[in-house]
Amino acid sequence: MKIHLRFFASVRELVGTAQEVLELSEPVRTVGEVRTLLIARGGNWAGALAPGRALRMAHQQIMCDADTPVFDGDEVAFFPPVTGG
Template identity: 50%
Template sequence: MKISVRYFASVRERLGAGQDVSWADDAADKPATVGQLREWLIRQSDDHAEVLAQTKGLRAACNQTMCFANEPLTDGAEVAFFPPVTGG
């Protein structure tokens, strides 16, 4: 399975524009949901752990549609992480 991960705003400033990640079909650590992908990313580096921490209140989108952590992942999906946006 291959997933495109995109980062926006302050997340992008720390981690870059994004990355492509992939797993073998039988990989034990292959994430099945957006939330599991976030947890997998958190384990990749100290920067990922800090920026993507559950306490950060980040939003997520899968294939350009806002979603919750339990959104299933499919091969070729694009997942984006970004901070909450406020306006005035």
Template identity: 50%
Template sequence: MSTLHLRYFARLREQFGRDAEPLGIPAVPYTVGDVIDLLIARGGVWAEELGGPRVFRVAVDQEMATLDTAVHDGAELAIFPPVTGG
């Protein structure tokens, strides 16, 4: 069993009611997409925010990532909405 450290920001933190949590995954290699699928499978707000048309970004160990990016045991995976400036 491997453990990831998930962090949520902005709208997602509010919707999920937490800013961080550990997540056990069966084994690595796993991808960001695999982790997102696990979260979507929780249903409810998780499926609405991560599985629908809503846009979000992901970083692994503070580096921008894609759904194909591999995660490793102990990785920090941050999920956040896109940010606009002005």
């Protein structure tokens, strides 16, 4: 399964990229599981996406929660609660 990731504002600055295509070799069923997988990378990824950090998520450009299912080809985005233009 392949998904498209997008990162905005301070999350983008911390992880060092605005977007990525992620090929998943292990089963990932939800946006929350994508977040957990990215946190496992450690370093800035763990800090930017930490469970206690104020963070918004979107699936297919619609705000979502951690239980939202993901499918092949989907887009998942992470960003702080307030972003600028």
